Amino acid sequence: MINEHLPALIIGIPLLAAFATPLISKINDKLRNIFVIGVLGATLCLVVSLAFNVFDNGIFVYVMGAKSTGLSLPSGYRMPIRIILEVDGMSIFMAIISSVVAFFGAIYSWAFMHKETGKDKYYTLLLILTAGMFGMEFTGDMFNFFVFLEITSIAACSLVGFKIRRGESSEAAFKTMVLYTLGALFVLFAVGILYGQYDALNIATLASRIQYTAMDKVALGLLVAGLAMKAGAVPMHMWVPDAYAEAPAPITMILVANSQASLYGIFRVCFTLYGLTISTHTVGWIIIILGILSMFIGVTMALIQKKIKRLMAYHAISQTGYMLLGVGVGLAVLSDANALNSYGLKAMEGGIFHIINHAMYKGLLFLTAGAVIYTTGKRNLNELGGLAHKMKFTTIFFIIGAAAIAGLPPFNGFASKLIIYESVYKFNPMLSIIAMLVSILTLASFVKVFQSAFLGPEIIKIKKEPKTMIFAMLCLSVIIIAFGLFPDIVVDKIVAPAANALVNSMQYIAAILGGA
Amino acid sequence: MIGTLETGHGLWSALYWLLSLAVLFLIAYFIYSSGGKTVKASGDKGKPFLSGNEMSKEETHVKSSNIYWGFTEALKSYYTPLKGEHTGDVNDYVSWFVVVLAVVLILAGGL
Numbered sequence: 245m246i247n248e249h250l251p252a253l254i255i256g257i258p259l260l261a262a263f264a265t266p267l268i269s270k271i272n273d274k275l276r277n278i279f280v281i282g283v284l285g286a287t288l289c290l291v292v293s294l295a296f297n298v299f300d301n302g303i304f305v306y307v308m309g310a311k312s313t314g315l316s317l318p319s320g321y322r323m324p325i326r327i328i329l330e331v332d333g334m335s336i337f338m339a340i341i342s343s344v345v346a347f348f349g350a351i352y353s354w355a356f357m358h359k360e361t362g363k364d365k366y367y368t369l370l371l372i373l374t375a376g377m378f379g380m381e382f383t384g385d386m387f388n389f390f391v392f393l394e395i396t397s398i399a400a401c402s403l404v405g406f407k408i409r410r411g412e413s414s415e416a417a418f419k420t421m422v423l424y425t426l427g428a429l430f431v432l433f434a435v436g437i438l439y440g441q442y443d444a445l446n447i448a449t450l451a452s453r454i455q456y457t458a459m460d461k462v463a464l465g466l467l468v469a470g471l472a473m474k475a476g477a478v479p480m481h482m483w484v485p486d487a488y489a490e491a492p493a494p495i496t497m498i499l500v501a502n503s504q505a506s507l508y509g510i511f512r513v514c515f516t517l518y519g520l521t522i523s524t525h526t527v528g529w530i531i532i533i534l535g536i537l538s539m540f541i542g543v544t545m546a547l548i549q550k551k552i553k554r555l556m557a558y559h560a561i562s563q564t565g566y567m568l569l570g571v572g573v574g575l576a577v578l579s580d581a582n583a584l585n586s587y588g589l590k591a592m593e594g595g596i597f598h599i600i601n602h603a604m605y606k607g608l609l610f611l612t613a614g615a616v617i618y619t620t621g622k623r624n625l626n627e628l629g630g631l632a633h634k635m636k637f638t639t640i641f642f643i644i645g646a647a648a649i650a651g652l653p654p655f656n657g658f659a660s661k662l663i664i665y666e667s668v669y670k671f672n673p674m675l676s677i678i679a680m681l682v683s684i685l686t687l688a689s690f691v692k693v694f695q696s697a698f699l700g701p702e703i704i705k706i707k708k709e710p711k712t713m714i715f716a717m718l719c720l721s722v723i724i725i726a727f728g729l730f731p732d733i734v735v736d737k738i739v740a741p742a743a744n745a746l747v748n749s750m751q752y753i754a755a756i757l758g759g760a
Numbered sequence: 761m762i763g764t765l766e767t768g769h770g771l772w773s774a775l776y777w778l779l780s781l782a783v784l785f786l787i788a789y790f791i792y793s794s795g796g797k798t799v800k801a802s803g804d805k806g807k808p809f810l811s812g813n814e815m816s817k818e819e820t821h822v823k824s825s826n827i828y829w830g831f832t833e834a835l836k837s838y839y840t841p842l843k844g845e846h847t848g849d850v851n852d853y854v855s856w857f858v859v860v861l862a863v864v865l866i867l868a869g870g871l
Contacts, residue, residue: 419850426857458869465865469857479856482846530867541842548832548839550824590768625824654774659765666769688828696824701817729774731765 262371269364330384333741355710430470448756474506488557493614528576535568570595594663605648650687659731
């Protein structure tokens with residue numbers, strides 16, 4: 245019974261729990277925390293269950309409030325009109341990331357937010373943000389995609405400005421809100437263009453009807469630019485360091501997954517919605533160029549940062565570049581079967597594998613930064629030093645996260661970067677060389693953080709990090725090491741199905757239109 | 761074999777890598793342990809040395825801003841305009857967004 249409704253439950257449970265959270269807060273804070281963690285734990289279990297279902301049985305189509313996806317007229321004409329959730333390998337891959345990150349974010353928040361007021365609103369927004377991400381990843385409808393995009397945007401902006409006593413937080417929330425609103429407006433405009441031409445909002449139906457008219461090109465431009473902005477691609481990245489640096493650390497970790505949900509939106513639009521009609525080579529190159537700019541400008545800006553979370557935020561931009569590069573190469577050779585089989589699909593696997601790796605190690609790094617801020621009250625690296633003397637666990641977790649993001653073996657970042665380097669090299673060696681250079685600069689940047697904050701004599705008084713924070717960081721570290729030691733299992737079980745789902749857009753369309 | 765990843769061009773196994781690292785560590789430890797044990801860490805040995813000046817440990821800690829000073833100074837012509845573009849002004853953020861939209865529309869229009 246539950247199995248039949250998994251996609252709806254995965255979105256619905258955190259959404260309903262969000263509205264129950266303020267009520268439970270009235271009873272007891274501890275009970276509220278247990279409730280939120282329990283809800284996100286249960287959601288994670290449901291996501292895993294749905295993942296097994298999708299990997300075993302193929303695309304899962306769920307129709308809200310009905311059994312059939314649409315209406316059939318006596319003439320035989322059939323059209324999907326209902327709210328449809330369509331979960332394929334790529335959707336469930338993204339949902340796994342969102343659920344893991346939200347679960348550990350809630351655990352970490354227990355101690356991290358202990359002294360804050362307004363935690364009922366904090367947890368409510370966290371759950372809404374999580375539900376919004378699931379909605380973006382599962383929906384088979386362009387308008388619903390916009391609705392969930394807006395839900396995540398509103399929740400994310402509120403959480404960025406949550407620590408309102410810091411003026412910087414409010415400013416960051418305002419800037420993020422302006423950019424998110426503009427991006428969402430672009431997406432809505434694009435949805436309107438598509439609906440006006442094809443009388444449909446369903447992605448599969450639109451993909452089967454799209455003619456690639458001049459207006460479709462405008463819609464494509466609006467969608468790519470709007471979603472790339474929210475994914476943090478250069479040169480539309482400037483809100484990222486503001487937002488990531490000012491949001492509470494566990495929220496920053498979830499914001500990374502939220503940006504990745506927008507990245508998923510770009511991939512869905514380019515591969516599935518427009519995949520049958522556009523010149524994938526040119527659009528692929530647009531994504532590759534955005535990726536290269538993000539990688540290089542992100543890492544060089546990170547090198548000169550003095551505040552720990554701003555530095556890490558620039559690295560988040562840089563790492564997004566790797567994902568864009570890998571998947572962009574796959575898109576660029578999508579119409580060339582030989583190139584696709586030779587290296588395009590591998591490049592996509594590398595880019596997609598990097599999405600989950602990035603969510604784990606960047607999440608861990610933001611949590612270590614949160615632990616540093618929590619225990620010292622300082623964000624500026626110039627004011628830090630000798631933390632390794634007292635914060636032994638955080639130091640070890642930081643080393644693991646830093647080594648993973650820098651692409652050092654045997655951690656997970658190395659495995660995905662190696663796939664990207666080798667496959668992208670066959671497409672264009674220069675792109676691969678730039679990617680390697682960016683990795684070296686990433687390592688240099690984290691050596692700077694490690695030396696200035698963790699090594700040296702103790703120059704400030706610090707308190708020990710709480711156990712729930714250590715537990716969340718430990719779990720992410722274990723995932724990073726496990727993915728690094730057994731990357732083949734991750735690639736075979738969840739990454740390859742995600743890449744195949746993007747490449748085989750006809751399966752996505754046929755799941756709704758029945759082979760039309 | 762479990763743990764072996766196909767990279768598209770070759771293979772990667774973190775387990776073999778760790779095994780190789782362990783062998784290298786043993787060799788390095790053997791060389792290290794064969795060395796002389798005459799040096800004793802006492803007196804002034806181990807204290808910070810900065811051109812003969814007496815300094816406390818706290819004073820010798822290299823601050824974040826000083827690390828890679830040479831690198832950023834050498835790339836001043838790259839960093840000056842780049843930092844100039846990161847104004848923190850939301851109007852500029854929106855301007856860049858519109859510029860990218862225009863470029864993407866032009867490129868998409870030419871397809």
